[in-house]
Amino acid sequence: MDGPLPLALIAASLAFTLVALAYVALDRTPDWGLLGFAGVIELGTLVLLVVAAFQVGDVSIPGAGEITLFGYLVAGLVLLPIGFAWSLAERSRGATAVLMVAGLAQAFVVVRTLQVWPA
Template identity: 40%
Template sequence: MTALQIVLSAVCVLLAVWLVVLIVRDRQPDDYLYAALGLLEVGLVAQLVIGLVMVSGDHGGVNVAAYVGYLVGALVILPIAFVWSVGERTRSGTGVLLVAVVVVPVLFLRLHQLWGAK
């Protein structure tokens, strides 16, 4: 799952740069950005499925509840930020998307730490 997390983290970095540009230019997110966020969400669904398969097998003492919690947290943060951003059509709403996109790779790091602690 590390390769998938690296790819998704790279997408998050690109989206974060895009969002910073939008904030600086005081522009609203467009359909292309929302499509990119949707593709990121598809990748997070794939990560959830792979992660659940990994912990259903031999997981060697990984805290399953915490691991699944981080998987689900990474999955739900973007839709929550999207709803918030659509309701707040200012720079602040775009900033919420930026925070969500930055938090996703942090959650990946925590997943990696949990899996490595087994």
């Protein structure tokens, strides 16, 4: 998987983590701006999933590497929405910190996707 998309996703996820850290430090609850930022990351992850599906090709029986790859990409698609659902349901500083963890986990998921990418 070549190109700037995975690196842009990693950078955006880490930036999201820093913004969520600022929200925690200022004791703010998530707002539409943070939700929009997460939406851009989600869209990028969805594009990465589609690109990976086309680049892996049509293999009739996927191997363990491809299953792991798509498992990470699907996990990346659900991390931020689950974090937002949690933080909007609870409305506390700790629940906003969940977004920080979700953003960091999103970055690690993309890094791990690059590591298991079939050569």
